[in-house]
Amino acid sequence: MSRKISMKQAINEALDLEMRRDPTVIVMGEDIVGGTGAHGEDDAWGGVLGVTKGLYAKHGNRLMDTPLSESAYIGAAVGAAACGLRPVAELMFMDFMGVCFDQIFNQAAKFRYMFGGKAETPVVIRGMVGAGFRAAAQHSQMLTPLFTHIPGLKVVCPSNAYDAKGLLIQSIRDNDPVIFCEHKNLYGLECEVPAESYAIPFGEANVLRDGDDVTIVSYGLTVHRALEAATALAKDGTEAEVIDLRTLSPIDWDTIVESVERTGRLVVVDEAHPRCNLATDIAAFVGQNAFGALKAGVQMVTAPHTPVPFAPSLEDLYVPSADSIASAVRRTLSPKGARSIAA
Amino acid sequence: MLNERIKPIVMPKWGLSMSEGKVTGWLKRPGSTVSLGDELLEVETDKITNVVEAGETGILRRVLGEPGTIYPVKALIAVLAEPDVPDSDIDAFIDAYAVPAGEDGDGEADAGPQYHTAETPAGTIRYAKRGENGPTVLLVHGFGGDLDNWLFTIDALAENATVYALDLPGHGQSTKRIADPSLAGLSKAVLDFLDTVGVERAHVVGHSMGGAVAMRTALDAPGRVASLSLIASAGLGEQIDHGYIQGFVGATSRRDLKPVLETLFADRGLVSRKLVDDLLKYKRLDGVDEALRALSSGLFADGRQASVLTGPIADAKPPTLVVWGEEDRVIPAAHAQALADTAQVAVIPGAGHMVQMEAAGKVNALLKDHIAKAG
Numbered sequence: 001m002s003r004k005i006s007m008k009q010a011i012n013e014a015l016d017l018e019m020r021r022d023p024t025v026i027v028m029g030e031d032i033v034g035g036t037g038a039h040g041e042d043d044a045w046g047g048v049l050g051v052t053k054g055l056y057a058k059h060g061n062r063l064m065d066t067p068l069s070e071s072a073y074i075g076a077a078v079g080a081a082a083c084g085l086r087p088v089a090e091l092m093f094m095d096f097m098g099v100c101f102d103q104i105f106n107q108a109a110k111f112r113y114m115f116g117g118k119a120e121t122p123v124v125i126r127g128m129v130g131a132g133f134r135a136a137a138q139h140s141q142m143l144t145p146l147f148t149h150i151p152g153l154k155v156v157c158p159s160n161a162y163d164a165k166g167l168l169i170q171s172i173r174d175n176d177p178v179i180f181c182e183h184k185n186l187y188g189l190e191c192e193v194p195a196e197s198y199a200i201p202f203g204e205a206n207v208l209r210d211g212d213d214v215t216i217v218s219y220g221l222t223v224h225r226a227l228e229a230a231t232a233l234a235k236d237g238t239e240a241e242v243i244d245l246r247t248l249s250p251i252d253w254d255t256i257v258e259s260v261e262r263t264g265r266l267v268v269v270d271e272a273h274p275r276c277n278l279a280t281d282i283a284a285f286v287g288q289n290a291f292g293a294l295k296a297g298v299q300m301v302t303a304p305h306t307p308v309p310f311a312p313s314l315e316d317l318y319v320p321s322a323d324s325i326a327s328a329v330r331r332t333l334s335p336k337g338a339r340s341i342a343a
Numbered sequence: 344m345l346n347e348r349i350k351p352i353v354m355p356k357w358g359l360s361m362s363e364g365k366v367t368g369w370l371k372r373p374g375s376t377v378s379l380g381d382e383l384l385e386v387e388t389d390k391i392t393n394v395v396e397a398g399e400t401g402i403l404r405r406v407l408g409e410p411g412t413i414y415p416v417k418a419l420i421a422v423l424a425e426p427d428v429p430d431s432d433i434d435a436f437i438d439a440y441a442v443p444a445g446e447d448g449d450g451e452a453d454a455g456p457q458y459h460t461a462e463t464p465a466g467t468i469r470y471a472k473r474g475e476n477g478p479t480v481l482l483v484h485g486f487g488g489d490l491d492n493w494l495f496t497i498d499a500l501a502e503n504a505t506v507y508a509l510d511l512p513g514h515g516q517s518t519k520r521i522a523d524p525s526l527a528g529l530s531k532a533v534l535d536f537l538d539t540v541g542v543e544r545a546h547v548v549g550h551s552m553g554g555a556v557a558m559r560t561a562l563d564a565p566g567r568v569a570s571l572s573l574i575a576s577a578g579l580g581e582q583i584d585h586g587y588i589q590g591f592v593g594a595t596s597r598r599d600l601k602p603v604l605e606t607l608f609a610d611r612g613l614v615s616r617k618l619v620d621d622l623l624k625y626k627r628l629d630g631v632d633e634a635l636r637a638l639s640s641g642l643f644a645d646g647r648q649a650s651v652l653t654g655p656i657a658d659a660k661p662p663t664l665v666v667w668g669e670e671d672r673v674i675p676a677a678h679a680q681a682l683a684d685t686a687q688v689a690v691i692p693g694a695g696h697m698v699q700m701e702a703a704g705k706v707n708a709l710l711k712d713h714i715a716k717a718g
Contacts, residue, residue, distance in 0.1 A: 001460065001469070001516050166627060194516070197629040204596055210616060254598070 002194045008051050008187040010161035011126075014168035015052065015088060017197045019059045022086060025172055027052060028064040028073055029090030029126075048092055049128070049187060074100035074125065078108040078177070081123035086172055091127035093139045094181060097146075108177040109152030120175040124168070129157065130183040130221055130271055131319050137307035140315075142220070142271040145278060147179045148249045154202055155249040157181040159223035161191045163246055166200035173199060183221045203250035207259070211239035214329050215259040217282055218269035219245040221319070222301075226269055228322035233329055240267075240329060248278060256282060257290045264295035265332040269320050274302040299328040348428050349436045350399040352421035354414045357388060358494030360457075363415045364388045366408040373406045377423055380704055384408065384420070389617045393495065396704035402426050404433050418442050458516070463539040465532035466518030470509040470540070474501030478569065478714055479542050482508035483533060485551025485577070486642070487591050487635060489515030489625070492550060495703030500548075500710060507545070509536055511553070513638060519630030524637035526578070526650050530559040537567060546714045548572040550699060551674065552642065554579075558652045561661045570662040570717035571686075572710055575671050575696050577642070578652040579681040584673045585646030592635045597623060609670040609695035653681045660685050662717035666706055668694030687713065 005013070019025045031045040032052040046053020056063045066073035070091060077089035091097060097104065104125065111119040131140040147155040154176055158164040164182070171178040208223065209230050216226045223244045230240040241259050245251060260266050266286055270279035279300040286298060301320045309315050354364050364386040371383050381397045401423035408420030419440045422433055461468045471490050480500055484492040490508035500506045510517035512532050513524075522528060533556060537545060546569045549557030554576025561568040577583065590603035601619050605611040625631060642649055656663065663686035667679040673696040679688050689709050694701040 001458075162624075194624070194628060196519070198624070198627040199629075200627060201595060206620075207597075207616060 002192045004190045005161055005193050006188050006190045007158070007161040007164045007182070008049070010165035010193050011051050011168055011182065012053070012055065013193075013195075014165045014172070016055055016058060018086075018169055018172045019055070019062060021197065022172075024084060025086045025088065026062045026064065026080070027055065027059075027088045027090070028066050028077060030066055030068055030092055032090055033063050033065045047090060049184065051182075051187070052090070070096050070100045071103060075103040075107070077123050077125070078103050078121060081108070081121045081177070082111055082119055086122045086124075088124040088126060088172060091125055093135075094127035094129045094143050094179075095138050095141050097125075097127070097143065104153070104177070104179075105150050109150050112176065113152060121177050122172075122175045124171045124178045124180055126168075126180045126182060128184040129181040130185060131303070131308045131315055132185045132221070134310070134312060134315065135184075136310040140308035142273075142303065144181055144219075144248055145272050145276055145281075147181075148251075148278065148281070149276075152176065153249060154178045154247065155181070156202070156247050157183070157220045158246060159183075159186065159220055159244050160189060162193050163200060163206070163244075165193055166198050167202075167246060169197055170199040170202060174202070181220065185221055189224075200246070202247045203252050204246065205252035205255040206244045206246055207241065207255065208244050209240065209242040211241040211263065213238045213240060213263055214265040214267060214332055215241045215243060215256070215263045216267045216269060216325065216329065217243045217245065217256055219248060219278065220271060222269045222271050222325075225320055225322045226325055229325035229329065232322060232326050238329065238333065245278070251282075253285060253289075257286065260286055260290050261293040264293055265329075266294070267299045267301060267325065267328045267332060269301045269325055271303055271319055273305050274300065275305060277302060296332040299331050301325050301328045348425050349433060350401055350423040351419050351436075351440060352383065352395070352397075352423060354408070354416050354418045354420055355386065355395055356416040356498060357393065358390065358491055358497075361388050361390070361416060361494075363413050365413045366410050366420060367392065368410050369406055369408075370394070371403050373403055375403050377401055377403050380708070389615075390491075390494070390621070391613060391615055391618060391700070393613075393700070393703065397423070399423055404428070404430075405437065407437070415442055460516075461536060461539040463532070463535040465512050465522065465535045466520055468509055468512070468518070468532070468536050468539070469516040470507055470536070471497060472540075473497050473506045474504055477504040478718070479545040480504045480506045480714060481533070481537070481542070481545040481547050482506065483547060483549040483553030483556050484508070484511065484514065485549075485553045485575075486588070486638060487514070487622070488550065488553070491515075491621075492697070493699065496548075496699050496707060496710070499703070499707040500714070503711070504546075504714060507540065507542065509533070511556070513631065513634030515625065519628060519634050521634050521637055524634070524641040526555050526559040526642065527563065529556045530563055533560050534564055534567060543567065544569050546570045546572070546717060548574065548710060549576060550574040551696065552577045552638075555642075555648075555650060555652065558656050559650075562652065562655050562659060565659065565661065568661060570664070570714060571656075572664045572666070572713055573682075573686075574666045574699050574706065575668060575674055576665065576678070577648055577674060578650055579665075580653070580675070580678040581647045581651060582675050582678070583643055583646070583648050585643065587673050588639050588643050592632075592639050594626070600626075606672050607696045608701055609668060609693055610701065613697075613701065657682060657685050662713070663687070664709060664713040665689070666691065666698060666709055668696060668698030668701060670694060671696045671698070
């Protein structure tokens with residue numbers, strides 16, 4: 001049966017269902033149960049924002065509170081994966097990944113290759129991404145481009161509860177390391193989600209809105225801003241197609257290119273910093289493979305090349321807004337936008 | 344107060360989850376004469392686009408629904424009346440018209456309270472029940488379908504019947520476990536369902552594979568089946584488009600599934616993004632792939648239908664209606680003639696395998712007439 005639940009509940013449910021289905025699935029992270037050393041406080045926390053709350057009661061010691069040492073427990077998770085378990089390690093904030101780059105980039109992502117295909121590393125590293133949570137510069141970044149840069153990693157960033165559940169289940173069943181990016185400002189967003197297990201395959205973007213005038217590609221939180229922009233643009237008679245990438249590695253080039261070949265205009269929205277991100281990647285790919293279809297230069301809407309500001313007024317300006325997306329669409333429609341490609 | 348000779352045309356409710364629809368265009372001009380069954384306008388919902396047919400006769404005196412505008416279900420979108428009804432009466436009618444509140448209380452489009460589940464020996468079965476009076480009707484969908492395949496049927500029949508529509512095991516939101524992936528197994532699940540909801544005897548309407556299930560049920564438990572309505576039914580000949588079955592089972596992406604679904608309709612444009620997405624969501628549920636593969640190899644192995652029930656049904660002679668879309672590309676419309684000697688047969692032009700959706704008005708009229716006659 002289908003019912004409305006939040007993205008946070010959907011992630012909890014995916015973990016619960018996969019732990020029930022497969023005894024090799026374990027979950028580890030900081031404070032995901034009760035908080036380290038907090039005797040008598042089992043399940044008091046359930047993760048810093050309560051995503052894993054209630055799982056300890058159902059699955060006991062298959063959920064592990066870890067020391068505050070990302071390099072240690074992410075390394076342990078990668079090793080456990082190589083030895084036959086399916087660990088889901090919660091990094092809390094993806095911003096903390098810096099201290100375990102070797103474990104992820106140089107070990108987990110390379111095992112299959114270095115061991116001639118004989119080793120698999122079915123580890124999932126979950127964590128929060130994104131700004132807008134008043135959590136300051138070290139807890140608010142959208143670091144997805146760091147992960148997509150590395151061959152051997154799969155990178156997922158859902159925009160809603162339905163996708164979060166199906167993509168997390170797929171991530172756990174997948175035999176490669178998956179970086180699962182959860183936008184903290186989407187945790188409370190509800191939508192219809194089946195109670196049963198289901199898996200959404202990687203590499204399939206979701207077309208959320210049909211339109212013939214312009215293609216807007218995004219992922220995560222800014223998908224919703226793109227939809228808002230599309231609704232506003234429709235009032236002026238501009239019909240935007242909105243594509244939610246869902247997975248960033250692998251990425252669904254076909255859906256992007258097919259859409260651009262029809263609309264002739266592309267706006268790419270990425271909450272990451274502007275240099276070498278998903279937006280530049282997609283713009284370059286379309287420029288190289290579908291240049292002839294473009295009626296105007298590709299527009300990119302991204303966060304600025306600055307740390308995420310702590311001042312709420314500045315943070316609100318930092319994340320791409322529906323207005324900035326709509327303005328970018330209008331630039332592709334203006335005669336100047338068209339000239340920029342003809343020149 | 345209100346003139347009974349003024350007949351409102353309202354935004355229809357197609358299926359349990361529809362809360363609003365967009366008027367895409369009028370097929371009749373203001374002032375034209377409208378007869379029963381005439382195509383009035385096209386309406387687009389998030390699931391499907393379809394034609395609204397006139398349920399009354401009269402002159403189309405007012406057109407209120409603007410093309411491109413979204414209206415809630417039951418909003419007044421046009422007015423029919425005889426020519427001698429004064430304009431002032433019509434204006435008064437329009438002014439006084441209020442959209443009735445949702446019959447399910449809070450008016451929310453959420454499917455929750457409108458679907459039910461029954462715990463049966465075959466497992467959890469999801470179903471919908473509409474209407475309270477008259478004979479009992481059971482709607483059985485086809486391979487890969489669910490009870491929403493009856494979204495244009497269920498409310499029309501419920502005007503004078505108590506209508507149940509179920510998700511067969513392996514389908515929709517019912518259990519994905521199919522104990523016995525054969526017609527007999529599915530028929531047993533249908534009987535288990537009827538037992539659980541306390542229905543002794545029903546007029547069974549089956550579409551495609553559901554038609555074969557209905558026939559099997561009529562043969563195995565003749566006392567439980569008051570009449571048969573077989574729509575583009577399996578079980579009336581060996582031929583079936585195996586490419587469709589294999590394509591449906593094998594498709595794992597929107598790109599693969601869309602062309603397969605287009606086979607189902609005479610008008611391929613009816614396959615909306617939402618229709619494809621909903622089916623993909625179903626196909627991705629754990630257990631569905633296994634269920635569909637088990638059923639397709641049990642029922643349609645080697646590209647042929649394993650069970651042809653024409654002979655036994657012709658002998659048993661339950662009151663039977665056979666309906667087909669002339670442009671059916673999944674099961675040939677020629678199969679409609681298999682029971683021509685013992686059944687009422689209607690082949691509808693301009694419709695494909697999903698004839699109950701593509702020509703809903705005509706199919707609903709045939710079903711109502713057949714059920715009324717069969718008593």
